[in-house]
Amino acid sequence: MTALSIASTAAAGFGQVAGYQEQKAMAKATRNAANNAYAMDLHGITTRQMQEQDAAAERKLENQREYDAARASAIVNADQAGVRGLSVDALLNDLAGQQASRQKAVDTNTSWQIAQLQDEKLGADATRQSRIASAPKPSATGLLLKVGGTAVSGLDAYKSRTGQQQTPGGSPRPKTKALGT
DSSP: OHHHHHHHHHHHHHHHHHHHHHHHHHHHHHHHHHHHHHHHHHHHHHHHHHHHHHHHHHHHHHHHHHHHHHHHHHHHHHHHHTOOSHHHHHHHHHHHHHHHHHHHHHHHHHHHHHHHHHHHHHHHHHHHHHHHHHSOOOOHHHHHHHHHHHHHHHHHHHHHHHTEEEOTTSOEEEOOOOTTO
16 A cells, blocks of 8 residues: 555656646747747738838839929920920929929838838737747746645655654654553
């Protein structure tokens, strides 16, 4: 019966150590998964950021082509009509002002989109940190307390089976039978 008690206590202790190691592995797997998801999110957001910048550059080039065509057309039409002077200059200045406004609008919209994507990056990092924080974290101290508690319980069970009692000073003494039994 004593060997069974020792084996039972040892098995319980090994089970607790195995549980600790399993929790530790789960925490590591959760951390790795969160970091991988974050890396994928960052890649996607960065790709969108580059696409937005490319699209903005393309819009600005298209605006420039439209401006160049409108300016050239205005110059040719004014020349064909024999118009010169301040009215032609005013028309060209108006076209240049419209072009500057369109380019500024593209720049403003692009900066807002980039700022929003930067916020998404911060959100992805917060999600990563939240995933890592929510993973169960094994405690070595908790493990030692559980194993120690199991050992004490096993020792108590052993003592009660073998007939030993604890004296107030802590030394075991044999159980005595009551008189008359």
